[in-house]
Amino acid sequence: MKVIKARNLRFSYNGADVLRGVNLEVEEGEFVAILGPNGAGKSTLLKCISGVLKCEGVEIFNRPIGEYSRNELARLIAYVPQRVEPGFMTVFDTVLLGRRPYMGLRPSVRDVEAVRVALRRLGIEDLALKVTNRVSGGELQKVNIARALAQEPKILMMDEPTNNLDIKSQLEVMRIARKFSADGGTVVMVMHDINLAIRFAKRFIFLKEGKIVASGGLEVLTPGIFREIYGVDVKIEDVKGVPVVIPF
Numbered sequence: 001m002k003v004i005k006a007r008n009l010r011f012s013y014n015g016a017d018v019l020r021g022v023n024l025e026v027e028e029g030e031f032v033a034i035l036g037p038n039g040a041g042k043s044t045l046l047k048c049i050s051g052v053l054k055c056e057g058v059e060i061f062n063r064p065i066g067e068y069s070r071n072e073l074a075r076l077i078a079y080v081p082q083r084v085e086p087g088f089m090t091v092f093d094t095v096l097l098g099r100r101p102y103m104g105l106r107p108s109v110r111d112v113e114a115v116r117v118a119l120r121r122l123g124i125e126d127l128a129l130k131v132t133n134r135v136s137g138g139e140l141q142k143v144n145i146a147r148a149l150a151q152e153p154k155i156l157m158m159d160e161p162t163n164n165l166d167i168k169s170q171l172e173v174m175r176i177a178r179k180f181s182a183d184g185g186t187v188v189m190v191m192h193d194i195n196l197a198i199r200f201a202k203r204f205i206f207l208k209e210g211k212i213v214a215s216g217g218l219e220v221l222t223p224g225i226f227r228e229i230y231g232v233d234v235k236i237e238d239v240k241g242v243p244v245v246i247p248f
C-alpha cells in the first residue's frame with residue numbers, strides 16, 4: 001500500500017522556486033533516505049509531505065493531506081525537525097506532547113507508559129525531570145525523537161536526526177528507525193551521511209535543485225550519480241558486503 005503520494009509537487013518561498021515538480025511514492029514499511037546537496041530542497045520536501053507546509057498534490061494513505069484534521073494527521077505522521085529550540089518544560093513533559101493527539105484533559109496510564117517506553121528506547125530516562133534548556137544538543141535531539149516515538153505514528157519523518165549525535169547514538173537512532181520500519185512503519189529520513197544511509201535505508205532518493213534526479217536501491221549509488229549530484233569523484237568499495245562511498 002502506498003502511504004505517501006506526491007504528484008508534481010511545487011513549492012516556493014517568496015516567489016523563489018524550491019520544489020519544481022516532485023513526484024514521489026512511498027510504500028508502507030519502506031525506509032527511504034532523501035539525499036542531496038545543501039539547499040536542494042530536502043527539508044522543504046519533508047515539510048510538504050508531513051503537512052508542516054501546505055502544498056497541493058500530497059496524499060497520505062490515499063487521502064489528500066489537507067483533508068485531515070491536525071489530530072488525525074498527528075496520529076499518522078510524526079515529524080522530527082532539523083532543529084528544535086529548547087524550552088522551560090521538562091524532558092518528560094516534552095515527550096508527553098507527542099501524546100497530545102490521543103490525550104483528554106489529563107494523560108492516561110497508557111500515555112505515561114508510551115512516554116516511559118520512548119525515553120527508555122532513546123536511553124534518556126535519567127533526563128526525564130531535567131528542563132530541556134539544560135540538556136546538551138545531542139540529548140535534545142534524542143528528546144525530540146522520543147517525542148515522535150511516543151506519538152506512535154504510522155510514518156516517521158526525520159530531518160537529519162543524527163546531527164549532533166556521537167557515533168554510538170547515531171547507530172542507536174538508525175537502529176530505532178530500522179526497527180520502526182521492520183515493524184511495519186514507514187520511515188522517510190533526510191540525511192547527509194551517505195554511508196549511514198547505505199547501511200540502514202532501503203531506498204535512496206537524490207534531490208538536486210528541487211527535482212528528483214535518482215531514486216532506487218543500492219543500484220543507483222554509482223560514481224556517476226555522486227559526480228552529477230555533488231560534483232565530487234568517489235570510489236565505491238565493498239567492505240564486508242556493504243558498499244562504502246569514499247570521496248577522493
Ligand SMILES: Nc1ncnc2c1ncn2[C@@H]1O[C@H](COP(=O)(O)OP(=O)(O)OP(=O)(O)O)[C@@H](O)[C@H]1O
Nearest residue numbers: 013014018036037038039040041042043044045190
Ligand atoms: N523559511 C524559508 N524562507 C525562505 N527561503 C527558505 C526557507 N527555508 C528554506 N529556504 C530556501 O529554500 C531552499 C531549500 O532549502 P531546504 O532547507 O529545503 O534545503 P535542504 O536541501 O534541506 O538543505 P540543507 O541540506 O542545507 O539542510 C534554500 O535555498 C533555502 O535557502
